[in-house]
Amino acid sequence: MERSRLMMTLAFRNLRRQARRSLLTAAAMVIGGGLLIFSVSLGDGTHEDWIESGVRMGSGHIAIQAPKYAVSRKIEDRLGAASLRAVHEGTRSPGVAESVLEVVPRLTTGGLASSPTGARPVEVVGADPVAEARFSTLDERAVEGRYLEPDDRLAAYIGAELAEGLELRLGSRMVLTAQDAEGEISGQLVRVVGIFGTGIPEVDQRIVHIPLQTAGAWLGAEGAVTTVAVLVDKSRAVRRTARLLEDELAAPIAAGDLAVLTWQEAMPELDAVVKVDDLGNYMFQGITFGIIALAIVNTILMSVLYRHREFGVLQALGFTPGQTGTLVMAEGVVLTVLSGLLGIGLGLFVTWFFWRDGLDISFTWQEDWTFSGVVLDPVIVPLFRAARVIQGLLFILFVGTVASLYPAYRATRIDVAEAMKFER
Amino acid sequence: MTETQRVTSAAETHTDRAAVRTDEVWKVFLQGPEEVQAVRGVTLAIERGEFVAMAGPSGSGKTTLLNLIGGLTRPSRGHAWVAGHDVAGMSGRDLAHMRLQQVGFVFQAYNLLPVLTAFENAELPLLMLGVEEAERRKRVHELFERTGLTGLEDRRPGKLSGGQQQRVAIIRAVASRPALVLADEPTANLDSATSASLLDMMEELNRETYTTFVFATHDPQVMERARRLIRLVDGQVDSDESQQRGARRATDGSPIEPEAAPEIDR
Numbered sequence: 001m002e003r004s005r006l007m008m009t010l011a012f013r014n015l016r017r018q019a020r021r022s023l024l025t026a027a028a029m030v031i032g033g034g035l036l037i038f039s040v041s042l043g044d045g046t047h048e049d050w051i052e053s054g055v056r057m058g059s060g061h062i063a064i065q066a067p068k069y070a071v072s073r074k075i076e077d078r079l080g081a082a083s084l085r086a087v088h089e090g091t092r093s094p095g096v097a098e099s100v101l102e103v104v105p106r107l108t109t110g111g112l113a114s115s116p117t118g119a120r121p122v123e124v125v126g127a128d129p130v131a132e133a134r135f136s137t138l139d140e141r142a143v144e145g146r147y148l149e150p151d152d153r154l155a156a157y158i159g160a161e162l163a164e165g166l167e168l169r170l171g172s173r174m175v176l177t178a179q180d181a182e183g184e185i186s187g188q189l190v191r192v193v194g195i196f197g198t199g200i201p202e203v204d205q206r207i208v209h210i211p212l213q214t215a216g217a218w219l220g221a222e223g224a225v226t227t228v229a230v231l232v233d234k235s236r237a238v239r240r241t242a243r244l245l246e247d248e249l250a251a252p253i254a255a256g257d258l259a260v261l262t263w264q265e266a267m268p269e270l271d272a273v274v275k276v277d278d279l280g281n282y283m284f285q286g287i288t289f290g291i292i293a294l295a296i297v298n299t300i301l302m303s304v305l306y307r308h309r310e311f312g313v314l315q316a317l318g319f320t321p322g323q324t325g326t327l328v329m330a331e332g333v334v335l336t337v338l339s340g341l342l343g344i345g346l347g348l349f350v351t352w353f354f355w356r357d358g359l360d361i362s363f364t365w366q367e368d369w370t371f372s373g374v375v376l377d378p379v380i381v382p383l384f385r386a387a388r389v390i391q392g393l394l395f396i397l398f399v400g401t402v403a404s405l406y407p408a409y410r411a412t413r414i415d416v417a418e419a420m421k422f423e424r
Numbered sequence: 425m426t427e428t429q430r431v432t433s434a435a436e437t438h439t440d441r442a443a444v445r446t447d448e449v450w451k452v453f454l455q456g457p458e459e460v461q462a463v464r465g466v467t468l469a470i471e472r473g474e475f476v477a478m479a480g481p482s483g484s485g486k487t488t489l490l491n492l493i494g495g496l497t498r499p500s501r502g503h504a505w506v507a508g509h510d511v512a513g514m515s516g517r518d519l520a521h522m523r524l525q526q527v528g529f530v531f532q533a534y535n536l537l538p539v540l541t542a543f544e545n546a547e548l549p550l551l552m553l554g555v556e557e558a559e560r561r562k563r564v565h566e567l568f569e570r571t572g573l574t575g576l577e578d579r580r581p582g583k584l585s586g587g588q589q590q591r592v593a594i595i596r597a598v599a600s601r602p603a604l605v606l607a608d609e610p611t612a613n614l615d616s617a618t619s620a621s622l623l624d625m626m627e628e629l630n631r632e633t634y635t636t637f638v639f640a641t642h643d644p645q646v647m648e649r650a651r652r653l654i655r656l657v658d659g660q661v662d663s664d665e666s667q668q669r670g671a672r673r674a675t676d677g678s679p680i681e682p683e684a685a686p687e688i689d690r
Contacts, residue, residue: 002551013539313535316496317596318524318552320517417488417497420531 007323011330018303025299026339029396032292033343034350036285036392041351041382042359043281047274048383051235054270055263056137057203060104060229061238062245063266067259069226070266075109075181078224083257087228090248099237104131105225107215111178113158113208115166122162122208124176126215126225135231138196138209145170145194152211156190159204160197168192176208181220188218238262289399296403300332304407311411312419321412328408329401336400344392351382442505443604443636444470444493449502451488451659462488464659465502470652472603473634475627477641477650485659486640487608493638494527494606495519507603524552528597528635532609534589536581536596542588543568543577546595553600567595571625587618594622598629604636605629611643623649 015022055061069077091103107126112119129148133139139147172192180186216222232241242262252258264271362378451463463485478486491497492504495511504511507526536545550560571591597605611619655663
């Protein structure tokens with residue numbers, strides 16, 4: 001204990017002794033630590049935004065489907081009334097319900113939309129107007145008309161590019177054609193009540209929303225759905241909620257009636273984009289901290305070389321080589337941890353500053369940026385996560401320890417008799 | 425058993441009365457392609473309680489022999505025993521433990537740690553030995569009082585004169601009550617009055633605690649005070665004489681003959 005206190009005293013005083021050098025290195029670490037926390041928070045905020053946008057436009061944080069539907073996308077791979085009841089009970093069960101924000105049923109199939117002008121391939125979504133309006137942001141994207149309402153029967157809400165391609169306007173009629181539950185080709189006449197524009201070409205060209213009941217009756221699948229999309233309160237709760245749902249739905253899953261997919265499984269492209277972006281961030285931070293680590297190595301190594309004689313004296317007095325190395329390690333780790341903590345504090349302050357109103361980067365954009373059905377929001381709101389702070393601190397500690405290893409090793413290798421001759 | 429305990433028990437079981445023994449010890453350095461024989465086959469024994477000066481011109485091997493005796497460097501050939509430990513066969517860690525327990529060093533350039541106060545410098549070996557704080561404070565304060573340094577405990581080395589720094593260095597060397605104190609040119613940077621007072625202090629400690637003092641020196645004052653003078657030339661012992669002059673020339677006039685060895689209370 002006394003020896004540890006001595007080591008810490010020596011470490012602190014030696015850092016203070018080379019105040020300018022220590023402060024310069026600490027400044028690099030403070031900036032690096034601040035940048036680490038802010039960039040990670042910004043990245044997490046961006047990803048949360050992408051995921052939120054993606055899951056609301058797509059199949060939710062968790063999608064419950066017939067096992068083959070994800071591949072076949074055919075109405076024959078649908079959830080029947082019994083599976084649907086089980087799903088509704090499962091989503092209301094304790095543990096699951098507390099994380100679930102919204103549950104929407106959808107009957108989706110591929111088909112053809114025709115007007116007197118021509119025909120286009122489309123994805124027809126039979127949706128519950130009330131639940132869908134709460135779940136999706138599509139209703140907010142109306143450029144003309146309105147979204148579906150509960151009393152609608154033969155209404156359609158279509159994308160702007162599809163409307164343009166088929167020369168459709170509000171009130172125009174069009175025919176939807178698709179394979180029904182019996183495998184027969186079946187048509188349904190609908191009238192355009194709203195046109196939306198998301199800025200995402202694949203959505204604006206292909207998506208057609210019609211009332212769920214209309215779709216069920218047209219396709220001979222009344223009371224059935226192809227997907228139950230579940231929205232949870234935060235993306236980090238997805239895996240846990242999905243596991244709980246799998247436990248609740250163990251019987252129909254075992255019977256091969258349904259499967260529970262997380263958004264990562266249902267939307268692998270979005271998952272890949274998030275992972276690639278994370279990797280880019282980690283590489284950037286790795287390079288930044290690599291440079292900072294070199295500064296620490298330089299500071300501590302210079303200190304070791306400058307104090308060659310002093311380490312010789314310590315060993316002559318009875319310090320073991322290991323204790324001499326530990327002293328050098330202590331200096332590196334103390335410098336890193338103190339400045340790292342300050343840096344994390346700085347990062348948290350900057351994160352808090354931009355968390356209030358978000359960071360608006362729209363001035364760098366020419367037009368809307370989209371990918372994989374996701375519209376990028378130019379106002380990024382950083383996301384604070386305690387786990388990231390702990391990870392940051394551990395990372396900084398790791399960098400400090402690794403950077404101090406070589407100088408510490410050099411200190412252990414001192415030839416005591418030679419060191420005593422060393423003149424500064 | 426810890427390393428410290430292991431070294432201690434080895435010392436305790438050894439029956440050799442000599443504080444230091446060397447047997448045909450050599451130290452050879454490579455200086456570029458050249459081989460420099462700094463110490464050439466020196467054999468000597470220094471008994472506990474002796475007050476010895478090793479003298480000789482620059483390059484005669486005094487400091488190297490002192491380093492060999494103190495376990496700061498290992499012999500190229502032969503053996504050197506300190507309090508019964510053969511430094512030739514010891515690991516760096518064991519050597520450090522042996523130095524901590526058995527040897528105190530005083531250097532020409534004082535070599536106090538600039539970031540520690542005078543008191544902290546003096547108590548450093550005691551702290552490393554694990555001596556209780558109350559005992560550490562008692563011993564160091566006593567030595568500060570004896571050496572006239574009371575009141576300077578909290579000063580950093582940079583705020584002390586050369587003589588004061590060397591006194592602190594001597595306190596640091598003797599506070600842990602080692603069997604052996606090795607002093608390399610301890611008076612070289614001091615005026616003759618300061619040197620005389622420091623030598624008085626070391627003679628007194630030698631007499632009272634029976635600590636063995638070995639000096640490497642050019643200083644005639646140290647050579648006169650020593651009760652044994654070993655002259656080195658070209659890495660070999662040229663002469664090794666016991667002398668009575670030291671006893672007659674002590675500044676306080678008291679005899680400096682070693683008394684019966686007291687029990688060393690560690």
